[in-house]
Amino acid sequence: MPEPAAPAMTAVLTAVLTEGPLSRVGLARRLGLSQAAVTKAARPLIDLGYLEELAATERTGPGAGRPASPLSIRPDREFFLGVKITADELIGVVCDLTSRVRASAHRPLAGRDVDHVLAELGRLVGDLLDGPGDHRARTRRLGLAISGDVDRATGLVRYSPFLHWHDVPLRELAEQTTGLTVVVENDVKALTTAEHWFGEGVGAESFALVTVGTGIGCGLVVNGRLVAGVHGVAGEIGHIGVDAGGPACHCGGRGCVEAIAGTDAIVERARQRTGRPELTLDGAVALARSGDPRAAAVFAEAGDAIGCGIAAVANLVGPARIVVSGEGLAAYDLFEPSIRTGFERQAFGAAATCPLSIRPLPFEEWARGAATVGIQSFVAS
Amino acid sequence: MPEPAAPAMTAVLTAVLTEGPLSRVGLARRLGLSQAAVTKAARPLIDLGYLEELAATERTGPGAGRPASPLSIRPDREFFLGVKITADELIGVVCDLTSRVRASAHRPLAGRDVDHVLAELGRLVGDLLDGPGDHRARTRRLGLAISGDVDRATGLVRYSPFLHWHDVPLRELAEQTTGLTVVVENDVKALTTAEHWFGEGVGAESFALVTVGTGIGCGLVVNGRLVAGVHGVAGEIGHIGVDAGGPACHCGGRGCVEAIAGTDAIVERARQRTGRPELTLDGAVALARSGDPRAAAVFAEAGDAIGCGIAAVANLVGPARIVVSGEGLAAYDLFEPSIRTGFERQAFGAAATCPLSIRPLPFEEWARGAATVGIQSFVAS
Helix, strand or coil, X not given: CCCCCHHHHHHHHHHHHHHCCECXXXXXXXXXXXXXXXXXXXXXXXXXXXXXXXXXECCCCCCXXXXXXXXXXXXXXXXXXXXXXXXXEEEEEEECCCCCEEEEEEEECCCCCHHHHXXXXXXXXXXXXXXXXXXXXXXXXXXXXXXXXXECCCCEEEEECCCCEEEECHHHHHHHHHCCEEEEEEHHHHHHHHHHHHCCCCXXXXXXXXXXXXXXXXXXXXXXXXXXXXXXCCCCHHHCECECCCCECCCCCECEHHHHHCHHHHHHHHHHHXXXXXXXXXXXXXXXXXXXXXXXXXXXXXXXXXXXXXXXXXXXXXXXXXXXXXXXXXXXHHHHHHHHHHHHHHXXXXXXXXXXXXXXXXXXXXXXXXXXXXXXXXXXX | CCXXXXXXXXXXXXXXXXXXXXXXXXXXXXXXXXXXXXXXXXXXXXXXXXXXXXXXXXXXXXXXXXCECCEEECHHHCEEEEEEECCCEEEEEEECCCCCEEEEEEEECCCCCHHHHHHHHHHHHHHHHHCCCCCHHHEEEEEEEECCEEECCCCEEXXXXXXXXXXXXXXXXXXXXXXXXXXXXXXXXXXXXXXXXXXXXXXXXXXXEEEECCCEEEEEEECCEECCCCCCCXXXXXXXXXXXXXXXXXXXXXXXXXXXXXXXXXXXXXXXXXXXXXXXXXHHHHHHHCCCHHHHHHHHHHHHHHHHHHHHHHHHHCCCCEEEECXXXXXXXXXXXXXXXXXXXHCCHHHHHCCEEECCCXXXXXXXXXXXXXXXXXXXX
């Protein structure tokens, strides 16, 4: 028997992983392949233990033929590590093949230099693989998620503003440190990939994920694929100008969403409005929740700016749905109403029917996004 | 010999049409097909006269094999009609297979009701097909371009604001009137298709066309395909909110690009600023060109708003290039500088390197877009 084509194996594994269990007939229809091609592609995946046949189910109704034995994933066949690198800590998870979190751990970072981060990464990986669950034997891959300008193909971190890193060959360094196969991705893109494969974006031809926090980011899936941007920029919702008379942004723009709704902007604006230069983010949140109208207005304006930015996404690319998330949404209650009113005002016609899911996001989810990128690179191989 | 697969024929014809002449070897490489599959798919296209083999050219250098005979399109094999329907007139063209205009004609519209427009369409088609060039014998298809909400799959015009049409089954009616096979498309999408296949967007994975006029529209190609919008809305750059303190828009939004830079908005704002309620668009243009600072500021603000909207496109989807066009750019000289400064200010990082082509667009180009949609539907068949 000739070797099955790698693209067919990847297609079968991806479909069962993200939409399974699926019968061979269903897979053939879904993928535009012959049933023989599906059977041939599935064989080695079953032999290697990634797929299994479920008990045959009787099919009824007109056209029912032989009972179908759906193919299902075996989640425990292999585990994947995912680590989100922030300026203050590393957050790591062990996920199974379906991106379900099996274990998690954190390590604070005392510094941001590359050597220190790598040493802590080595310890975190050890904690995760040698902790409960005995994952080491079946773990070969590690996904790293980091904010900034990342070249996934080479694993180079071109620029990470929060870490002050320039041109760090992170994949190579992390492979030397951990002995695992490493893939590095921008954190927002990693999170978008997780939602596209295992979250609210499953099966969507187009889909957007907006993250709210220190920065305001956006991952976009259009025509079934993540949008990368020909010039290396995409999803920069934070730098859409929504207020021509608004504040200057660090990017050189004016009235950018991030200059109104990023964490630093919120703190700065709350300090100005209340005349309390010592105010922290937590203090501003507490003040707004206690009913202070000046502090509350700062969050309402931030939500409105985010809503306008999201409406721009809906008006331009018309995604099936938009998820709004991120650590900034810890103050969810203060943001949500004005995100929705801003969106509804600026979304054009039927674009206003695009469902918005607004929900806080634990940091662990970012690490799960990193693990999903590892799963994806495994499936593509 | 078995029937060649229709998808392979479509792929070969599309590649030769938009990127040709190409050798069979080049086509196989370009399309990821075997050389045998390319040869099989090309055979009927040669037999039917759509493709021809050019004289063999010697190949030189390492790896040179047999001389290659590139396949080339025969532009005269079939002609396509394209008509743009505006509120005031019909603009029609005859194009060859490569979308080169061979003849054109106009007909003014005395009214906007469906029957009147169809009767005039019948006359225009007669003028075009029976005029010089003897195109009737080799013309079977007509593309219609119309602004508004159009369902290309069914040929239904759901809503056309300028014509006050609701749910008009235009394809069916136009086929009865003309006896041709008709395809109906939104005008901005038709123009984008023409640029993607035969203009500045050839070969681009992503590409944007922005049209400036009564409305401000945008056609987007992302990951190689036109973006349609899951909820039926896409490319609505005119309703991105760029000025939170700006004027109310007819859509219910605030500070939309169109509320600042659409033709009606420009006239209205020029009247207010100059205190001349009788001012027309031509009058406002003349005044601005004569150096009146109030009129010039209206155009500069309009250009800045358009530039901000275009920057939002570049920041979100990162297209390879952006073409800015439309009948509104008759006052090109007044718009261009501030379109560029608005874009450069709001484009984030490397997004500012996205090339902008700003150029006026004769109405005939819209009709050519309509013809291109006809060519595209022929090729897909």
